[in-house]
Amino acid sequence: FLAVGVNLFYxxxxxxxxxxxAIYAAAVPVSLMQVTCSATGNHSCSVGDGTKYNDTDKCWGPIRRIDAYRLYLAAFTLLLGPFTFFNVQKTKYLQIMTSLMRWIAFIFMIILALIRISRGQAEGHPSMAQLSGIRNLFGVCVYSFMCQHSLPSLITPISKKKHVNKLVLLDYILILAFYSLLSFTAIYCFRNDTLMDMYTLNFTNCEIINVAFIRYFLGLFPVFTISTNFPIIAVTLRNNWKTLFHREGGTYPWVVDRIVFPAITLIPPVLVAFCTHDLESLVGITGAYAGNGIQYLIPAFLAYCSRKDTQLVFGSGTVNKHLSPFRHTFWIVFVLIWGFSCFMFVTANIVLSEPKL
Structure with a gap:
């Protein structure tokens, strides 16, 4: 990439x-609000019963649900925001614990949904197709590419990369199977109008599971996992800002390095979360625009430029035994067209849908 390409990447x-x-800053207060607020006196059993609550409904006494959400957001910011001003290191065991909790939560949700379906208590009756959902589907699908974050850690330790393509294919098949299992059990277990943006909250209903510990574990699951990831992502974003404006041999003044960069990292997402807690829209917009560039546009241009550079360095007759089956230029063009389609569909979804933000 030239300097322009590098800057666009950052x-x-x-x-x-x-x-x-922004999604993390909204997800934690939403989970806490849903679990702790009570419109019926026992919210731990009513949050997933299909009842739709408004932001103006009472939470505790005169406190409205939206007020509780913002109080939780303020507490979340005050507790985790300061980590943005420091470096986060030695997170190995923290990430292991987070991964373990994710696996436990996912397995719980899949098993509970399957049990409910097997007992004939499933409420979901999905239609064969719903064209109105295509627009937002693109953004959500792009956001699901987060599974690729783990691929380098799978490929790097492999010394003999003879079968690396098969291993990557197997990895993607397992990811697809897991996504499909979680998604299809959800759409057949719950009615479409009762499915909540935060899927774990659907399992806080006593009719789904009468074990209080599991209900609260799933209801508060985003609080535990997201709270551990928020500081790491915030520090990563801060460091990307520093790298973007870094000049060879230059250093930042203390105020810029320690105050300005952390502040511009922390304040915007908190403001977005303060203005909206519509997780579906946040996920769709993030996936369709920024995620689109990361997954489709930048890799396509990078592959094209890398192939040209490789031909100049090694010559056109050199054969790479690890060539991708998608090495033809057609696939680069296809990815660019697909990325542009995602951009257009989600933009249409934002423009045509009733604004919720």
Missing amino acids: FCIIIYLYGDL
Whole structure:
């Protein structure tokens, strides 16, 4: 890449991380609000019963649900925001614990949904197709590419990369199977109008599971996992800002390095979360715009430029035994067209849908 390409790369990464932080900053207060607020006196059993609550409904006494959400957001910011001003290191065991909790939560949700379906208590009756959902589908699908974050850690330790293509294919098949299992059990277990943006909250209903510990574990699952990831992503975003403006041999003044960069990292996503807690829209927008650039546009241009550079360095007759089956230029063009389609569909979804933000 030339300097312009590198800057665009950092720009996409920064916007994507901002979207991540905004989603995280909204998800934790939403989960806490849903679990702790009570419109019927026992919210731990009613949050997933299909009842739709408005932001103006009472939470505790005179406190409205939206007020509780913003109080939780303020507490979340005050507790985790300061980590943005420091470096986060030695997170190995923290990430292991987070991954373990994710696996436990996912397995719980899949098993509980399958049990409910097997007992004939499933409420979901999905239609064969719903064209109105295509627009937002693109953004959500792009955002699901987060599974690719783990691919380098799978490929790097492999010394003999003879079968690396098969291993990557197997990895993607397993990811697709897991996504499909979680998604299809959800759409057949719950009615479409009762499915919540935060899927874990659907399992806080006593009719789904009468074990209080599991209900609260799933209801508060985003609080535990997202709270551990928020500081790491915030520090990553701050460092990307520093790299974007870094000049060879230059250093930043203390105020810029320690105050300005952390502040511009933390304040925008918190403001977005303060204005909206519509997770579906946040995920769709983040995936369709920043995620689109990261997954489709930048890799396509990078592959094209890398192939040209390789031919100049090694000559056109050199054969790479690790060539991708998608090495033809057609696939680069196809990816660019697909990325542009995602951009157009989600933009149409934002323009045509009733605004919720």
